[in-house]
Amino acid sequence: MTESSLADELRTVMGKESEPLIIEVDKTAIRMFARAVGHTDLVFYDEEYAKSKGHRSIICPPGFVGHAIHTPQKPSGIIGSSVTQMPEIKAQFRGVLNGGTEFEYYGEDICAGDILKGVSKVADLRERAGALGQMLFVVTETNYTNQNGKLVATQRGTAIMY
Amino acid sequence: MAEQVYYENVNVGDEIPKLVKNCSTQQLVMWAAGAGDFYQIHYDKDFALALGTLPGIIVHGALKHAFLGQMLHDWIGEKGQIKTYGCQYRGMDVPGQEITCRGVITNKLQEGGQNLVELDIWTEIPSGDKTTPGKATVILPSR
Numbered sequence: 001m002t003e004s005s006l007a008d009e010l011r012t013v014m015g016k017e018s019e020p021l022i023i024e025v026d027k028t029a030i031r032m033f034a035r036a037v038g039h040t041d042l043v044f045y046d047e048e049y050a051k052s053k054g055h056r057s058i059i060c061p062p063g064f065v066g067h068a069i070h071t072p073q074k075p076s077g078i079i080g081s082s083v084t085q086m087p088e089i090k091a092q093f094r095g096v097l098n099g100g101t102e103f104e105y106y107g108e109d110i111c112a113g114d115i116l117k118g119v120s121k122v123a124d125l126r127e128r129a130g131a132l133g134q135m136l137f138v139v140t141e142t143n144y145t146n147q148n149g150k151l152v153a154t155q156r157g158t159a160i161m162y
Numbered sequence: 163m164a165e166q167v168y169y170e171n172v173n174v175g176d177e178i179p180k181l182v183k184n185c186s187t188q189q190l191v192m193w194a195a196g197a198g199d200f201y202q203i204h205y206d207k208d209f210a211l212a213l214g215t216l217p218g219i220i221v222h223g224a225l226k227h228a229f230l231g232q233m234l235h236d237w238i239g240e241k242g243q244i245k246t247y248g249c250q251y252r253g254m255d256v257p258g259q260e261i262t263c264r265g266v267i268t269n270k271l272q273e274g275g276q277n278l279v280e281l282d283i284w285t286e287i288p289s290g291d292k293t294t295p296g297k298a299t300v301i302l303p304s305r
Contacts, residue, residue: 029196032192032195032196033196033197033228035192035196036189036192036193036195036196036197036225036228037193037196037225037228037229037231037232038183038189038229038232039232039235040236041235041236043240053240061228061231061232061235062228062230062231062232062234062235062244062247063224063227063228063231067196067197067198067199067224068197068198068199069198070198097251098223098224098251099250099251100223100248100249100250100251100296101223101224101227101248101249102246102247102248102249102296103244103246103247103248104245104246105243105244105245105246107243107245107301156248158250
C-alpha cells in the first residue's frame with residue numbers, strides 16, 4: 001500500500017450519510033443490557049419505579065443506544081454500514097480494533113417504547129504508522145433522533161484497521 | 163443509590179466514588195447477548211489463543227465503556243444527567259481480574275443555564291495501568 005493512497009481514495013466516502021436505521025427501544029433489550037453491565041438502579045428494570053421517578057418508561061442505560069442490532073438482510077448481520085464493513089477496504093487489512101466510543105446526550109429521556117432513527121456518516125479518516133504497521137483510523141458519527149424528531153444522542157466510534 | 167450530589171458540593175480535583183468490577187466469563191456472555199457482539203475472542207478461549215496476539219479471552223471494550231457509564235450514572239444521582247462521555251480502548255482487560263472505574267473532576271463551569279462538571283475517567287487494572295482512559299461532562303443540580 002502506498003502512503004496515503006488509501007485515505008485519499010476513502011475521502012470520497014467522507015460525510016456520505018447512511019440509510020436511516022430504525023431502532024425500536026425495547027424493555028427486554030434494556031433489561032438484558034443493564035443486567036450484563038451490573039446496573040442496580042431500578043430505573044433500568046422496573047417500569048412503575050421509572051414512572052415514579054418521572055420517566056415515561058424504563059430508561060436506556062449509558063451506552064445502550066448504538067449497540068449492534070442483527071438483521072439477516074446485511075452480509076455482516078449487523079445494522080449500520082461503515083467503511084470498516086466495505087469488503088474492498090476490509091480486504092486491504094488484517095484486522096479491525098475498536099479504538100474508542102464517545103456519546104453525547106441532549107437531555108432527552110430515551111425510554112422503552114421509543115422509536116429512534118440513526119443516521120451514520122464517516123466523520124474522519126486518518127492514516128498513521130504505528131505498532132501494527134500502517135493503520136487507518138475511521139471515525140463514524142451516528143445521530144439518533146426519536147419519534148418526535150428530536151435529536152437524542154450522537155455516537156462517535158473509532159475503528160482502527162491494521 | 164447514593165445521596166444526590168450537587169454542583170456546589172464538588173470541587174476540581176475531587177475523585178468520584180470508584181466502581182470495582184471483576185468480569186466472569188459468564189458476564190462476558192451476558193454482554194455478548196445484551197450488546198449483540200458475538201466476536202469469539204470474548205468467550206471462546208481456543209479461538210482467542212489461535213489468533214496468536216491475545217492472552218486468551220478478553221473483555222469487550224464497549225463493556226468497559228458501559229462500566230464507566232454506570233459509575234457516572236450512580237454518582238450523579240437521579241437529578242444529574244450525563245452530557246458527554248467517551249473512552250479509548252488502549253489496553254486489554256481479562257476476565258477474573260479487577261477492573262476499577264475511576265474519575266476525577268477537572269473543571270466546573272456554568273454555561274447556558276447548566277451546571278457542568280468535566281471529568282477524566284478511566285478503568286485501571288491492579289498494575290496501575292489505565293486500560294480505558296476517557297473524558298466526561300455531566301450536568302449536576304444546584305441546591
